[in-house]
Amino acid sequence: MNLLHTHKVQKPFRKFIRFTLFLIIIVSIVLLQSRNLSGLSKNLSTSAASWSNTAVTFPNNKPATILNLSETQIDTAVPADSISGNVSVTTNTGTSNNVSFELGSNFAPDDSGEAQTWQSTFSGEISIDTIWDSNILLTGDVTVPAGVTLTINGGSTIFGSSVGDDQATGRWTDKTELIVFGTLLVNGTESDPVHFTSDAANKSSGDWGGIQIREGSTTSELSICMIQYATEGVSIGSVDIPGGGDSWANIQNCVIQHNEIGITIRANVNWPDGIHINVGANIKNNVIANNVEEGIYLWIWCGYQSAITNPIITNNVIEQNGTGIYLKSESWWLGHVDERTAIRNNIIRNNATNGIMVETFGSSDASGSDTDSKPVIENNLLFGNEANIYLNLVPRGSDGLQDFQPTVRFNTISDAPLGVVITETESFDTFEPIIAQNVFESFDGVSSYAIVNESSRIVYANDSYWGSSPTEWGAGMPSDAIIGSVFSSSFKDSDSPPLITMLSPGTATTGEPITIYGANLGSLPQLFLPAILNQVVTDMEPIFIGDPFPQRQVQAVREIFYSTTIQIPQELPNSGNFYLSAQSDAISPVIVDDEIIIKMNDSITYTHDFSAENTPQAASLIIPFALMEQMKGKDITIEYRDVYGDVVSASEMWLIWVP
The missing domain is CATH 3.80.20 (24 nucleotide stem-loop, u2 snrnp hairpin iv. U2 a'; Chain A)
Structure with missing residues (x-):
């Protein structure tokens, strides 16, 4: 029976048919989805899709709208009335670790x-x-x-x-x-x-x-x-300095850019002027880039009494330096060193050598040494460096008491020839890297390796996600992407709770976009219902609109710099939303500098100005359901147009349906 074109029936029977159809659709969704769909929220004013099996919670227990969602990334925005505190992600497999968020300017x-x-x-x-x-x-x-x-x-x-x-x-x-x-x-x-x-x-x-x-x-x-x-x-x-001084x-x-070194931190104490000193900094929300040597260089050195360094390096972008961050600790004779740098929630990318390099030294003259180096490296996004993290112990003999225990956890470590390198010059002293609960991605075991252990120590890398998909996670640590003695007694898979590695930016104000990185974060349901009563429910495959358009100068004001024609299917789903998206399989914000226009029969039926607030702003655009009904079965023209002069550009674009 065609339920859209049936003959007249009595009202009670019509209600029964509608209720039965509703139950069939709901049961089908449950059977076809590997994760339950928790609800659908439509908000045409913000063009935001905030429905899935994933929930993002900001401080003050504020739920955040999900603009785009994949297994390793969530695009969201700071909800109203948020405060500084912890952000978490909850899916049907559990609740993630907390990551610190600060309400403020980035x-x-x-x-x-x-x-x-x-x-x-x-x-x-x-x-x-x-x-x-x-x-x-x-x-x-x-x-x-x-x-x-x-x-x-x-x-x-x-x-x-x-x-x-x-x-x-x-x-x-x-x-x-x-x-x-x-x-x-x-x-x-x-x-x-x-x-x-x-x-x-x-x-x-x-x-x-x-x-x-x-x-x-x-x-x-x-x-x-x-x-x-x-x-x-x-x-x-x-x-x-005689008498010292913090x-x-x-x-x-x-x-901080185009310097020989961006930022240096030095705590150097020597005989006979040594005394207890503490040197540090709060380095937050900066861009540290294009410095010839290090973006940040720390050197703590003590030969008498003690020295402490404890800088906090958080929410920075550290890129295209010789080395991103270099921490160097050493002691000799009667000196004691405590190195306690915290490196949290930074993007550390595309540095020429190491993203983060940590070296711990003993004395060079057999006088004894006491170097205690325990930096914390967590919630960072590291990629594109020659080695994302490089850890090196240099005992310089058996006369010292070096204790080198760097913590590396909750990071996304990806897309580099070397993920984490552990090395030493001798097998003396304590060297116990703590490597756990990270996400390792894009290491093929041919030209790139996740962990390289060149030391004599046994290294454990437990409770991590290996790869970027449920299939890869389920396989655990890939042996071909590992060199040396590295063991993983436990790993995360698709049944594990989600893991957050970073917020970008870690500081923002209400309404500003935030990207959450991690693993097992869920995905927006892309459900294409089968022909259950196919006269009523019909799927729609994604329709390609255009490749990314690289930025160039305008040739004339109000120039139409791209145009294409697509055909809308005759049969359309009778529920859900239609989106302009930068991805074919997920809702992803699109952008045109400046305007997109949809025409039917040479008449404009839809337009959106991305540059209405001066700077082009990406948006998740919903095409109204009523408009899609008008256009079904027809050829429509889509144009990208300049409005304000200057430059033109555009993202990749698709027309997709999401139920």
Whole structure:
């Protein structure tokens, strides 16, 4: 019986038929889905699909809308009334680990507001609290003594001389440095960042010395600034100082690039001046990129008394440096070292050598040593480096007591020749890497390896997801992608709880997009119902619209830079949603710079301006059901059009149906 075109029936019988049909569809969905569909939420105003067997919970127990979902990635947005705290993902296999989220700005400046010249020059000591709010050339070292505060307000550009140091002091007597023993407050804003740069016409790394936060300075803050073309962009340290002195700085929402080294942290204590010192930093929400050597370099070295380093490196993008992060710990004679760096929730990618390199050393003169190195590397996304993580122990003989126990957990480690490398020069001392609950992806055992153990120690890599799909997870640790003594007594599969490795960004405000990375996060049901009463329910295969269109300059204002014709099927499903999507098998936001137009019979029936708010914004677009009904069985034209001039581009695009 064709239930859409039946003859008249009595109302009770019609209700019975409808109820029976409803039950048949529901039972079919349950049987065909490997995971129960928890519900369908339609929101045409936001074009968001927030239905699946997956739930994302932000702090304050706030549920988040799911914009796009795959087994290893969730696109979502910060829900209203969220606070800082933990984010988790729940599916029908359980609830994930928690990952820290901070409500706030993830803004990073660019060089568009950098001045080209200066109004005044300065060098020497600043003897009283001072505010700079103009463009200044430093012709030599500038020193901020203990008890004095230098404040640099937004909109200022500070130039370092590239031709020498008229004070001939500091760490480099031929380079200009800003040396802080007191307090430095850099107060950039999103509309008016602060810029530190070289005065050279043709700028290059090492033109000037950089900013030094020295012993005794523990209250300096650098916020929303750019630091470029220095030998060391920011140096925080206490080095061989009689009586010692702690050093600490807060660096956030800055771009630190084109330096020899981006950020250095040094705690060096020697005989006879040694004393207990603590050096660290809060390095958060920065872009640290394109530095010649290291993005972040830490060196803790102690020969008498003790030294501690405990920086917190979180929510940064660290990319295209020589090495992303390098941690070096060593001790000798009567010195004791505690290295406790925390590296959390960073994107560390495409660095020339190592993403993260950690080395622990004993003494070089057989005088004894005591190096305790226990950094924590967790919730990071590491890919595209020569080695994503490199761990090396250098005992230098049997006279020391090195304790090297790095923790590597909750990371996505992928797409590199080497995932994790464990190596040593000798078999002395304690070397026990803790490698657990990670996601290892894209290691083929031919040109790339997940873990390489070149040491004499046995390494365990338990409770991890191996691969990016349920099939790969179920196979466990792939032996051909492992070199050396590496064992996995337990692993995660599709029946395990989901695992979150990273939030990107880890700091955001209400409504801003967030991507959650991990494994076993679920997927949006792509259910194409079979011909159950096929006159009523018909599936629709994805329809290809266009490949990605690379960005180029417009040829004319309101240029139509792409056009295609597709045919809408005569038979369409009578429920669900129709999406414009960047993927054929999942809801994925699309973008056109600037506008997409759908025409039927040469008349515009649908349009969306992605650049209505000046900057093109990707969106998950629902094509109204009534419009799809009008277009079924017809050829329609889809055009991409420029609206505002400048450039044009577009993402890949499909028309898909999701029930």
